[in-house]
Amino acid sequence: MKLFTATVLDNERIMPATNVLTMGAGRAARSAAPGQFLHIRCGDAAAPLLRRPMSIYRVEGEAIQLMIRDVGEGSAWLVRRQPGDELDCLGPLGHGFRLDASARNLLMVGGGYGVAPLVGLAERAIRRGSNITLAVGAATSELVFPTRLLPAEVEYLVATDDGSVGYHGYVTELVRDRLAWADAVYACGPVPMMAALARIMREGALRKQGQVAMEERMGCAMGVCLGCVIETTRGPLRVCTEGPVFDIHRVVWREEAPHLGGAHGRNGAA
Incomplete structure (x- = not known):
């Protein structure tokens, strides 16, 4: 985990209100894993005060890609970033998914x-x-x-x-x-x-x-x-x-419902 400055390389709209942001991240990309996230400062001023957590979508070499849904102040600022813009990032954070060699x-x-x-x-x-x-x-x-x-x-x-x-x-x-x-x-x-x-x-x-x-x-x-x-x-x-x-077997689920799907998920934070 470290604080680093990422440079926006590309910003592509892939679905309604959903962009893939590609950022040059250097060594941070080499240590990133699916399931981890970046904590990003979303603005040039004091507001919004808190950073926004964004899941890592893909990693290619020294580039990290984020899939961002435009649903709030922070994410709206991120999807407007253009190539050359810089982002203040903390990460990669947390524990990602683990692949078991015996699971084919x-x-x-x-x-x-x-x-x-x-x-x-x-x-x-x-x-x-x-x-x-x-x-x-x-x-x-x-x-x-x-x-x-x-x-x-x-x-x-x-x-x-x-x-x-x-x-x-x-x-x-x-x-x-x-x-x-x-x-x-x-x-x-x-x-x-x-x-x-x-x-x-x-x-x-x-x-x-x-x-x-x-x-x-x-x-x-x-x-x-x-x-x-x-x-x-x-x-x-x-x-x-x-x-x-x-x-999945160790989480105490607060809500069990038959619904499996829908339009919500990670990176839908404000």
Whole structure:
């Protein structure tokens, strides 16, 4: 973890209100892993006061990419950055996803913008010879992550709430069909989505490995303010330092609902 200045190299709109920001990050990129995040100062003045946590989407050489949804003051400032602009960053922070060498078939589940860290994870796993199925839920077709940005080796399953593309309904039913095949499960998205996934695994795949990237509001991102604490079977843990990635079986889920998908996920903070 360190404070560094990143230089914007590219800014591409990939979906409505969603941009991919590519930044030259030097040594920070070489140590970054899917599931980790950067804490970014979003403004040139005193406001907004707090930095914003942004999940790492992809890493290419010494460049870090962020997938940012324009939903608040901080993210709106970020999506307006242009090549040559500089960003005050802290990171990479937290613990990312872990790839088990013995797990060959990987099932990844993304809810809306929660797909972001799973793309980089899929790329790393493919280089290690893994088979990847990525299941994504979104509210409507225009909010589905573009196929063109995925590795060709990925089996891509889509469910939309309105049935405008892919399966009409929740991704939950698609996940059930793939659990027996999967050696490990990785997920990122809204809490109700991951709680539903945890319930499905508890009922039919309790011994199967599962990791989830949690999203909570953060103040300091250094474990001091305790604003991002979640309950686990090992007691309260901080998302910013002990996470953001946790064992799915160890999280005490506050909300379990059948919904698995929708248009919310990481990088939807203000």
